Amino acid sequence: MAKQQFEAESKRLLEMMINSIYSQREVFLRELISNASDAIDKMYYQALTDDSITFNQSDYYIKITTDKENRQLTISDTGIGMTKEELESNLGVIAKSGSLAFKKENEIKDGYDIIGQFGVGFYAAFMVADQVTVVSKALGSEEAYLWQSEGAEGFTIEPTEKETVGTDITLTIKENTDEDDFDQFLDPNQLKTIVKKYSDFIRYPIKMELTTQKPKEDKEDEFEEVTEEQTVNSMVPIWKKNKAELTEEDYNQFYMDKHYGFDKPLQHIHVSVDGNIRYQAILYIPETTPYNYYSADYEKGLELYSNGVLIMNKCADLLPDYFSFVKGLVDSEDLSLNISREMLQHDRQLKLIEKNLVKKIKTELVKLLRSEREQYEKFYDAFGRQLKYGVYSDFGQNKETLQDLLLFYSSKEEKLVTLKEYVERMPEDQSYIYYATGESNARIERLPQTEVVLDKGYEILYFTDDVDEFAIKMLAEYEGKSFKSVSSGDLGFDAEDSEEESKTTDQDQALFDEMKEILKDKVTDVRASKRLKTHPVCLSNEGEISIEMEKVLSMMPDNQNVQADKILEINVNHEIFQTMKQAHETDKDKVATYTNILYNQALLIEGLTVEDPISFTNDVWKVLK
């Protein structure tokens, strides 16, 4: 049976294609410039194999001109040009890529950056133009041809005049509509911005006539408008340069030019990988926290280039959340792009690159921590919280990567220390890594709960960030040592001295029972403290949820009223307790007042809010009378 060909309504197909592939209209310029660059590349390649052609770098460029009055935008190149047949087949058959065919014919693998592969980019011009004309003269040809189309209705080709080899593509830009501003594509400054955005690293000069204000030659303080030809693209990407050729200043300048931040970068990382997937990357660790960093507005990601052409402004898949502060770009010639060049066909390649980048960033941070502690602390001050979120999130699967990057303030060293440094100097009899939580270092220092641990000569890490305790709970242990809060019910050592002193009698126990009765389920128990030395009272807790965690959780929008199991600990050697003991038999009211005051004081010491401030102050007045 004879096979029938599918028929397609090419008119409709073209319209559908043009309007569905690209999410941004401005990329039409990227596509036309990429074609021009490919055409020059082909010329260069031809010169390598044909002695009769000399490739003089300065003769090869792309030029953009505008004619506002006639609404025309022209992109000219001095590339290889197209014959009549090539105009017909390359611009007359959708999805036919002359560039891909050229690459295959000439077995071009590495080293040449030919961009075209799908055979559709050219038609993007119809997103902004009512009419497109192409005047082209091919290398080795005497004639030139004019190809013309209004999009849907097909195209015409006729002979024309053109002096030099190359191609001029002229777009008659659409009229503005209520929703769309097409005039921007006739404004040289706007066009320059689009070139800088997508095509800054095209290897050949992209020239434009631009008007700028310049001081007059004879009168320095007077300005005049000067129109001159400028090369608007940077051409050689800094990441393709040899590292040895680049100075710190070059990297810093690039960071500024790219508007990665207003600060100076703390560190740069320049990677060039020639493995399974080839890529270059320049990454920066900023010095200061962006103003919206810890908010939902902040968008992480690296710029993604394919052969020097921008594909994505913020490719989030290249960075895990815990390193979301890293800025920079990745350029790879091996990406399998989808037809719009806005996405990749599969993300395996990105995953591979991400994995390598994470390793690189971590190595660089460890190096900074070891050799430039002050700089690292600056970094940690800006982004340490994010690392701790990283330990906690994703069910702790990144804790191994991150644990050695953490720093906490130490009671002993009175500065930030790593977990490794803490564990290395732990006395032999110490089994746990102790920590205390609070709003600030000053506040933690005065916590009654720290006294007995400090007396033992043990170091305490101060947790002042909301996320600290959550992260540590996820970490569970470091080098075989578990973490313990100084407020936890069991401190993990016998406080020998206080053991004897905190012995309780039956009479004491009866008083504790009564206090528990007064406080009801505000506390799970009232007992004699083994940790208090000078203070009369404190709260400790049992169970998974600590008092600090309760505080953090209560501030969350979906607060489910999670409560820590609180224990009111009483210093039985304190004179207040003696007073209460005396009142126990005779003055129930006094016991109730004292119990409530002590409980509320313990809340305040912990930085918790007093549930009923009025009755608390009434109680205090009662005692002051």
Ligand SMILES: Nc1ncnc2c1ncn2[C@@H]1O[C@H](COP(=O)(O)OP(=O)(O)OP(=O)(O)O)[C@@H](O)[C@H]1O
């Ligand atoms: N300025 C030009 N000079 C010479 N040939 C050109 C020019 N512009 C387009 N072509 C030819 O037309 C073909 C089709 O161009 P088009 O932009 O549609 O696709 P492409 O560049 O091959 O692929 P992609 O869709 O990936 O950009 C090109 O492959 C090339 O052979």
